[in-house]
Amino acid sequence: MEASVADDWQYGLWSSLSLELLARAALSNISPVLLADSKNWRNITFALGNAPTAKKFNPISISTKEVLARLTELLPEFTEEMAGFCSKHTDDRNAELHTGEVIFGQNGTARWLPRFYQSCDTLLRSIGKNLSDFVEDAKHAESLIQSLGDDAARSVSQDISAHSKVWANKPDTDKKDAVLQATTWATRQSGHRVECPSCASVALLHGAPVGAVSTEINDEEDEVVQRQSMLPSSFECIACGLKISGFSKLSACDLGDTFSAKTIYTPAEYFGLYTEDELQEARDEVEASYTYEPDFNEY
Secondary structure, eight states: TSSSSSSHHHHHHHHHHHHHHHHHHHHHHGGGGGGBBSSSSSHHHHHHTTTSSTTTTOOBBOOOHHHHHHHHHHTTOHHHHHHHHHHHHHHHHHHHHTTOOOOTTTSSSGTTHHHHHHHHHHHHTTOOOOOGGSSSSSHHHHHHHHHHHHHHHHHHHHHHHHEEEHTTTHHHHHHHHHHHHHHHHHTTTTSSSOOOOTTOOOOEEEEEEEEEEEEEEETTTEEEEEEEEEEEEEEOOOOTTOESSSSSHHHHOOOOOOOEEEEEOOOHHHOOOOOOOHHHHHHHHHHOOOOOOOOSOOO
């Protein structure tokens, strides 16, 4: 990649190949088995380091999109934005190689190079490396990554300011009605309740699950409680109409903190069991509805 000129199509093509290999390296760093295609169990044994046990066996790995999907759950720092960029970047590569469509040569690097370095930096850190291990000019790569934060902050600041002005010009009666509607709409079951940075009304933050699920058993309440961290991905306030999408923008306006999603189960629900009352009710229904049909073929 670095042997090519930045505005050359080969520069973008090699970048997509290196990005895919780096993503697979990051997933393999957790466990090589995660790369094995589970449709054939021999792929798993091969990933475990065992020799093939069948003739003409060619091990197959999972698709790049599946690699990215697994990384978003296993590496909290690898956001859905990064996964979306990586997926689009590899799709562009496939289109250029297999359809003959000119993609990398006709578009400049500004639209993808900063996010390329951002994704690479996150993946490299997960395997104990950094950008200086990957590219010659690490300072330039880091400056491009920083520009993403500046652009995100500038963009979201403008959106918040515009909605604040519209909100300030509304009549007080309209504001009260909008706040009441937002309070009713923003339930705890629908998302993570936060204060809108534009109008200070109750709003909702949505996210994607990251990391492991913690399970606790509450003996006093006879409940099973599960919690999972959620990485913010979108924000919405129906009072002033402000919407923000993307972790970088949310982080720029102090809405990027992870939050927890809690689900409570009864022991029967969690373990897939039926209570004694439910079993007895089922027996009563069977006894009430079951009748023998006459058999005229008795010997």
